Amino acid sequence: MLNKKLWISILLRSRPHFLSTLFPKQKLSRVFSCSYHISEPRVYIRFEDHFIGNFGFPKKNFCSQVSTLSVSKCWNCNAVALSKPFLACESCRCVQPVDPSVDYFQIFGLKKIYGIDDTNLESKYKNWQKKLHPDLVHSKSEKEKEYAAEQSARVIDAYRTLQKPLLRAMYLLQMEGIHVDEEKTVSEPELLAEMMEFREAVEEAGSPQTLKQIQGQVQEKMEVWSKYFENAFKNRKFDDAISSTQRMTYYHRINEEIIKKL
Amino acid sequence: MAEPAYTVASDSETTGEDKPSPAYPEIAIGIDIGTSQCSVAVWNGSEVEILKNTRNRKMMQSYVTFKDEIPSGGVTDELSHEHELFSGSTIFNIKRLIGRSDTDPVVHASKTLPFLVQTLGIGVRPLIAALVNNAWRSTTPEEVLALYLVEVRAMAEIQLKKAVRDVVLTVPVAFSRFQLTRIERACAMAGLHVLRLMPEPTAVALLYAQQQQQSVHENMGSGSEKIALIFNMGAGYCDVCVTATAGGVSEIKALSGSTIGGEDILQNVMHHVLPNLDSLFLSHGIKEIKALGLLRIATQDAIHKLSSQNSAKIDVDLGSGLRISKVLHRFEFEEVNQKIFEKCGNLVTQCLFDAKEDVGNISDVILVGGCSNIPKISSLVLSLCRKGEAYMGMNRLEAIVCGAALEGAIASGVTDPLGSLDLLTIQTTPSSIGIQAGGNNFVPIIIRNTTMPARKELWFTTAHDNQTEALIVVYEGGGKTVEENHLLGYFKVMGIPSAPKGTPEISVCMDIDASNALRVYAGVGMPGVQHPVMPFLEVRMPSVDDGHGWCAAALMKMYGSTLDLNILHKTI
Structure with missing residues (x-):
């Protein structure tokens, strides 16, 4: 089995200047492998776990980290942070360095649960970008430009992750320190049979209407397993949660195939 | 006068680096270099101001005339007669030629231009030359653009009474990265530092974001997200963009673009009124070039008239006993250009699909660029977006340069106490x-x-x-x-x-x-x-x-x- 870690991304990420050694000193074994066949290549996700692993933050109690944040000070004007999360200074508008202990949910002021209220996600995303986007610090110091590039990229990633149910589910598991091996082969015969059926149906579908119909069925399934994940995760039944993300991944891929044909 | 009109500076390598920031940021000017026209604008401290040349014009023709040893461009120069544009000594349509090799179909289609475009089909730069003292003087698109930009810069410096260095330029969505480096090179030759090369419709998106932000302030309305489709078609290129705007932030959802524009429409009509055009002008001599120029002017006039009339007359004496006298009807015009209209429609459909936005969610359809005045094109775009009418808040020819000037101010770090510059565009990659x-x-x-x-x-x-x-x-x-x-x-x-x-x-x-x-x-x-x-x-x-x-x-x-x-x- 191929165990692909996107190490260039990681190396670049962990060393913004990447002029010195190009070898990772860190162990990459905990790198989260949620890979690129989920509609678009995902790379940033991996950095988080990588950072968390390296900087030795406890993997579970993200909340306790928040308390330490309250003493954060702006690197530029030394003002004490007034709000959480502290990504940009309120008094001098300076972009702050990435704090890996702030998770995606905290960035968007959300509870660390699967069933988030995503109605305000987009406007929150845009508000952050207005404070952090590298375009806005064009005339500032190299240091701040670098912070802006990193913070902005992280907010983009947080937004995309929370927006998509499957990525959100995987991120939650990852925060619990659980590795989801997406390349794991399906073993349940009942699921295998269903996979075959859907695949065949999509292949044979001649009209857009038929495809739309299949898509409806797939989305229904997706919702069922999405609910299942939510409950399993809430009750900390992680094995069940993992198996539902695997199913969600598979429905997601079928849906991608349908979209391709449509 | 002995000084060279431009200096050869090194490439994009230097333009990408930043100089230490001065205490008071210099405000970058916005330049919209069109295939046929060009304009310049700048943030004046409270709003965007479009600069006028010494002849009090906002829109300046994009061309450079090579006469004797001193070339002159369309910024300051006023051609004594429009026909001088077609004497063989004037190079224009540079935006269609820059950064393309001689195997490119766009270069091949440029052979009816009234100057020399020669291709050998071996994948190198085409030979482009202007007629100076009855001899062909070769030049390059970068050189022509640099000469033009030197004039643009001089004009802006006179108006603003200070040195101009930083610029934001708008470029077509269809431009390849190689073409972008050529634009940067031309800027470097003209002593300009490119802060940003912005896809044209995204400049319009930024202007739209500012207008929405202002209307929210005025009406105290909700700052809910608005989806807009921007369609831009000028003489050389057609671009489409879907943007989601809220709170002064314009998030570009998708871009699509192609090298089709008024130039293609013009060529189609020219071939329509004179079917054996290519074989007649094969030799590309001085007489032929003049005839091509005359035909071009007459056809252009007729096309402009067809935007408001149902028919227009083309009546022109091309010399050597060849006279064209023909009434062109709008239906004929639309038939001849059907393929171009189809391509425009495809770009819109593609962009909507890529943006994953339902047509029903579009709040505004913004039409900009000279060709958006063609009735068939505007009705096509509006019907694809299921809208009755286009967004009214923008000047179709000035929107792009205004957006570029806004970006120039934002990128220069200028802030506005009233929040008029509290804006941002989140860009996407135009091609894979x-x-x-x-x-x-x-x-x-x-x-x-x-x-x-x-x-x-x-x-x-x-x-x-x-x-x-x-x-x-x-x-x-x-x-x-x-x-x-x-x-x-x-x-x-x-x-x-x-x-x-x-x-x-x-x-x-x-x-x-x-x-x-x-x-x-x-x-x-x-x-x-x-x-x-x-x-x-x-x-x-x-x-x-x-x-x-x-x-x-x-x-x-x-x-x-x-x-x-x-x-x-x-x-x-």
């Missing part, structure tokens, strides 16, 4: 960037319409047993095979451990930073080994220079498929 793998397949790594800055990585493997070297050939575009796309550059990965084919893991990572610079990284790993077997390689793209058209062919001839790559497939 990837490498050649599995034969001549194009494998995209950063997919079109990815939010910038972006970084993506894909895995490849060797195509042959014991292959120790691999060629990474980087392309940009939307075609499935590499031949359909633009070559950006290439480099070799060496030191791959000897192993059966398909075993080594070759990682290719692409990174587009906030200033739109593209870097490609490649490294080699082996299964089960945690560390890369050697330091990875970083290459800035594009790395090819002029004559890039034959690079791919030369590589193929030299190496065949010996250094090929395949996609590293997963076990399912």
Whole structure:
């Protein structure tokens, strides 16, 4: 089995200047492998776990980290942070360095649960970008430009992750320190049979209407397993949660195939 | 006068770097260089102001005339007679020619222009020349653009009473990265520093974001998100953009664009009224050039009239006993250009699809550019968006340059106490960037319409047993095979451990930073080994220079498929 870690991304990420050694000193074994066949290549996700692993933050109690944040000070004007999360200074508008202990949910002021209220996600995303986007610090110091590039990229990633149910589910598991091996082969015969059926149906579908119909069925399934994940995760039944993300991944891929044909 | 009109500065390398920031930021000016017209605007402290030339014009014609030793451009110069534009000594339509090789169909279609465009079809820069004292003087699109920009800069400096260095330029969505480097080069030659090259419709999106922000303030209304479709069609290019705007932030959802414009429409009509045009003017002598010029003016006039009338008369004496007298009806005009209208429609449909936005969610359809005045085009775009009328709040010819000036102020770090500059555009990549793998397949790594800055990585493997070297050939575009796309550059990965084919893991990572610079990284790993077997390689793209058209062919001839790559497939 191929165990692909996107190490260039990681190396670049962990060393913004990447002029010195190009070898990772860190162990990459905990790198989260949620890979690129989920509609678009995902790379940033991996950095988080990588950072968390390296900087030795406890993997579970993200909340306790928040308390330490309250003493954060702006690197530029030394003002004490007034709000959480502290990504940009309120008094001098300076972009702050990435704090890996702030998770995606905290960035968007959300509870660390699967069933988030995503109605305000987009406007929150845009508000952050207005404070952090590298375009806005064009005339500032190299240091701040670098912070802006990193913070902005992280907010983009947080937004995309929370927006998509499957990525959100995987991120939650990852925060619990659980590795989801997406390349794991399906073993349940009942699921295998269903996979075959859907695949065949999509292949044979001649009209857009038929495809739309299949898509409806797939989305229904997706919702069922999405609910299942939510409950399993809430009750900390992680094995069940993992198996539902695997199913969600598979429905997601079928849906991608349908979209391709449509 | 003895001084050269431009200086040869080094390439994009220097323009990408930033100088230490002064205490008071210089405000970058916005320049919209159109295929036929150009305009300049700047943030004056409270609003965007479009600069006027000494003849009190906002729109200046994009051309450079080579007379004797001193070329002059359309910024300050007023042609004594419009016909001088077609004497052979004037070069225009530069935006269609810049950064293209002589195998490009767009260059071939430019042969009816009243100056010399010669192609040998070998993948190098075409020969472009102006008639000076009855002899052809060769030039390059970069040189022509630089000469023009020197005049633009001088005009702006006189008006603003200070030195101008930083600029934001707008470019078509369809421009390749190689073409962008040519624009940067021309700017460097003219002593200008490019802060940003902005796709034209995204400049309009920024202006729209500002207008929405202001109307929210005035009406105290809700700042809910608004989806807008922007359609821009000028003389050379057509661009479409779908943007989601809220709170002064314009998030570009998707971009699409193509090299079609008023020039193609003009050529179609010219061929329609004079079917044997190409064979008549094959020799491209002085007489022929003059006749072509006359026909061009007469046809252009008729097309303009057809925007408001149902028919227009073309009556022109082309000399040598050839006289054209014909009434052109609007239905005829629409029939002749049907393919172009179809392409416009496809760009709109494509953009909506890529944006994953339902047509019903579109709040506004914004039409800009000269060709958006053609009734058939505006009705087509509106009907595809299921809208009765277009957004009224913008001047169709000035929107782009105003957006560029806003971006210039924002990028210069200027803030406005009233919040008029509290704006941002979140850009996406206009085309996919990837490498050649599995034969001549194009494998995209950063997919079109990815939010910038972006970084993506894909895995490849060797195509042959014991292959120790691999060629990474980087392309940009939307075609499935590499031949359909633009070559950006290439480099070799060496030191791959000897192993059966398909075993080594070759990682290719692409990174587009906030200033739109593209870097490609490649490294080699082996299964089960945690560390890369050697330091990875970083290459800035594009790395090819002029004559890039034959690079791919030369590589193929030299190496065949010996250094090929395949996609590293997963076990399912």
